[in-house]
Amino acid sequence: MNASQIIFYGISAFILGAGMLAVTTTKVFRAAIWLLFALIGIAALYFWMQVEFIAAVQIIVYVGGIVVLIIFSIFLTQQSGKEMPKPSTGRMISSILAALFGLIFSYHLISHYGFTPSAKQFVVPVAEIGTQMLSTTEYGYILPFEVVSFLLLAAMIGCIVIAMKSPEDKTNQVFSLSESSPSEPKIIGEV
């Protein structure tokens, strides 16, 4: 057992442990933090696999963007100290069974496939990534790059539209609007 193996198994245990805690804990903020740890563990895994660029992207986008976004939304929508309800036992059992079945089935298929790893070294210079991303020749990824930029634009606009308050909701959210129709939200609490 050399050092890289030990490091790998350590990182893997960390990832899986954080993931399991993220999906089972009853406090929502803790779940967000466990998710954060799981994502950092995955970034460490990328570092171990010597794809530093992806690890960097992972930390910047996932940890620094998405987890922060999730924490914001937790603050926006509920009181983070409150405990979440546990799922019903039946649902838990059936989900565990489904997950275990899926895991065993998939790993059985994978282990019996017989992958033949190649002996070459895997070198990923960032410059290489950049050139290939913008290249128009074979193996160039310029088209998906442009399409993804459309997607990001659409996502941005979509988010703004969906999360925008409707025009009659312009009053301050602190006061309740009890004289209007019952379907109007009665906002309690401060923002």
Place this chain on the structure above:
Amino acid sequence: MMNSVPLEHILFVSTALFFIGMYGLFTRRNLITILMSIELILNSVNINFVAFNKYLYPAKLDGVFFAIFIITIAAAEAAVAIAIIINLYRSHQSIDVEDAAELKF
């Protein structure tokens, strides 16, 4: 460094992470925790891509690119999901997924 860890072990990690995320998807009641589980699933797929690229096709970079794009799309999707959650919170006063069962028979 030599590939001292066989490919199957990395695939085991990613598969386990996938099904952990799936368990969270089935079990959790809070919409935001469901979103977190989905992020776990996407990450497991990312690990898969990079591992395959490194072990089976080290001459090409396709797996790395897939991983980059998936991260991008996951970010966009998370943002839209948060927007939807906020909208749902406004109309239902809760983000419990059991409370949004209007499509019941």
Place this chain on the structure above:
Amino acid sequence: MSNYLYIILIFLLPLATFLLLGLFGRKYFKTSAGFIGTLSLLTSTVLSLKAAYQYFFIDGKVDGVYQKIEAIKFTWLQFSPGISIDMGIIIDPISVMMILVVSFVSLMVHLFSLGYMKGEERFATYYAFLSLFTFSMLGLVLSTNIFQLYIFWELVGVSSFLLIGFYYQKASAVAASKKAFIVTRFADLGFLIGILILGFYGGTLDIGTLIQRLTSAQSAEYIGITTASFLGISCLTWGLVLIFIGGAGKSAMFPLHIWLPDAMEGPTPVSALIHAATMVVAGVYLVARLFPIYSIEESALHIVMYIGAFSALLAAIIACTQTDIKRVLAYSTMSQIGYMMFALGVSQNGVENNLGFTASMFHLFTHAFFKSLLFLGAGAVIHMVHSNEMKDMGGLRKWMPVTHFAFLIACLAIAGIPPFAGFFSKEEILLAAYHADKMIYGVALFTAALTAFYMFRLYFSIFWNAPVQTESHDNAHHHHHSEGTMTMKLPLIILTICAMAAGFIPFSKFITLSGTPTESHMDITFSIAPVLLAILGIAVAMKLYKNANDIPSRIASSMGGFYTAAKGKFYVDKVYLFVTKKIVFNLIGRPAAWIDKNIVDGLINFIASLTAWISSLIKGIQSGRVQNYALYFFGGVAGLSLIFIYWWK
């Protein structure tokens, strides 16, 4: 022959009028419907006259014998190489006579209804139904195929149903139309079975071929049908008797006569057209059409004769006691049709050149005129007095001179007084009966006397017999109603002329069984007896009814039970009601209804509730919860992957 093709227009014009007025009349032709109907009928009548003139006087005869010409024939429904339902038009003496009678009387009725039904809200519908009836009747008399005849027979029944129940808001009219349709439909069951028997053994449904095959004693079909027997009676007799039952239903012979008096609920012009002159003679026409087969089968012909004579007598007795003028005329119709039936019955092959056949057709011809005249006259009276009962009338000859004169001529005609039309036709019938069966002749003579009596009872009660004390009241009352417009008087006048002149047509020159024209001779000594009896009947009626007195009521009370029975129409209706209500409804109707409601409906309801129960078990799948859906999704994927990886290579 192509030069008779215009005959197809004769019955297609009323059909077109029916469709036009039926579909569009209510909206577009509210007031002009009468003119359209009358115009199309006028065209049909003119074409019929042309056809009659052409057939009888120009080219109908070949070697001195009137031919049966099939103008058009096309196959409509082929059951087997031999049996098919063809649609065709046959032109032979009786069919030409019938189209003339039908179109002419229908035209008179159309004219009369212009005035009688004016102001009626469903004016266009009325004329549409009249056109439908005329089309059906014309189709019936022109049929070449017995099934085609059956089709038009049913159509005539439907038109009668529609017209009797024209005032559908009146419960009695609805009941009467139902009764008419059900009784005739029941009789048509016999008709249908008879058609099937004859068609099966004869191997064809075409009337001409059927007659040809079943009248020659050597043909295979004849031998087959007479040797096959059921309950000891040969199939030929069964077939003919069953067909006669159908005819008896339509022509109101005993015991299927119960619908005719009730059918008077319809408007009076309808009664004139359908229930006096045209539809009710359809049975007589049917027997006449198949007469060659009837004439070789003695037993069937005897049945026709006895039922005809009995109906004539029964109806005459009942008519003497009725007080509703339309009922009297209805029973009179039944009696006269009985005359036509037994005249056919006494006609035998080879005796006196089938005088009975010619006499029956002659009587049909003249009866159409004076009976429709009687009904239209009654319609004018009812229009003025607004009541059907004789007690509400009296002394009307001052107020309605034209109607009075027409009614008088018609009564004289039906009583058989020379020189009016009825005398000639009745005399021929009596002559045929005298030569065939003396008992029938006696019955016919007695019925003739009764006919004269009750017709003049009717006449005197309406037009004379004025109650003295209420004359001034009548003055004031009747000033509001006039005798009727010119459109109501004109048909009366035309029909009066026909009733006077029709007797002088030398009928046997045109219509005989074999087709050869024969001379009919007038036996003056023979006709003295009937005429004397008729005059006796008139005299008795005049004594009893011309002025108000109590002799009738004294005679009625002295006859006691017989009088009450006759007034109650001999309780035939009650017997029918008993059989249907107590026996058929209770024994068959109620159990059938129970089975239908509980078993048949119950089965369907059970299936429906079973489906609902299953669906309530399943509907839980759609719970609206996303995670359930995700579980199902994963289950599906897992299952499919297991199947495709391990099981199905």
